[in-house]
Amino acid sequence: MNGIFAMISCEFPEEKFGLYRSISHLQSELSEDVPKLVLIGLKNADDTVGSTLLAIAKLIFPVSPIVCYGNERNLDIIREYYKIGIMGYFLLSNDSLVKCVRSVVEGRYYFCSELVDFFIESLHLQNICADDRRLTRRQYQVAYLLAREVDINSMSKSLGIQVHTIRLYKARIFQRLGVKNVSELKSMLSLL
Template sequence: MRILLADDHRLLRQGLKQILAEEFPEAEFAETGTTRETLERVRQQAWDVVLLDIFMPGRNGLEVLDEIRQSDKPSPVLVISSAPEEQMARRVLKAGASGYLNKQAAVEHLIQAVKKIATGGRYVSDAMAERLAAEVGRTGGLPHERLSGREFQVMQMIVSGKSLKEIAAELSLSVKTISTFHTRIWEKLGVKNDIELVRYAIEHRLEENSSA
């Protein structure tokens, strides 16, 4: 089994490796700390499981997930994050992930998730599975679920207090492009200004600091 650990926190990668090596002693591990390194490794070869921190510095994590899915050597991805499961699970599953696991999950859940995904399955917690099952047949959804990966990222940065100019510089995009995202976010969420945007984000636990 080949497992790629993609997280910008070295101590976390080492902890994950130690846990998984005990359960899968024959596994081959590799580590990456940036989105660029991660994409380079998945382009080089297929992995049985990629454990991906969706909020690594650099490119938007959902875009990275999409690139992994569309690569010549697609690998199943288990997204790991400290963001609340109800906030991110649906989004990453729709983007092509094979599972979602909160970083605070118990060790046995981590092992269960890796085993299931490595054999072609999907993984979410039992509680999340019940929520998803209850939603089958329903129409619509929450407004923020309509945001693209980049729009979601820009929304979080606006809510954190960054200006459009600061966001543009950080994402290496033009201010005009960020302004367009800003307008789309307002339209999709049905808000009229950034005060309402912040209120919406807090109500739905979408703030950037809840996703570290």
């Protein structure tokens, strides 16, 4: 967290930013100063804690734009964060911190490119899987990650579901789409 704050301070030396990692940290920082931007780390937060932290930040700093970062790749959870009122989200594995902060400080929303690709590919998959071969939203996510050759354990952690459940999704996806393996799935999704 200190590295992130140092990077932002160097890049934006004239600006006052608030950098927070917990609800108690947020509440202890109450002051009359309104930060130009509030940056919240959700590195180890589950979706409930993350949503709660963001909602409290929005109450404490109603006029300051909020950016959050973490490891979350579940689009449903991230969509919830945007509904709460964040203006930017970036992944810790991505080097988009400065780009994200700059966009939000300039009044624009920011959504890291890695997640945009994921979102667009899931829409593409929805269009391909029409008719009686429709997949559920979770099956779309699993199919996309399978086609990207993400291993099942990483997928389980990223999506927050059991390995066994992912194996069941994989079998149903293959059955519904009429494919026999990941290579055929990739071909169907045009991700080669």
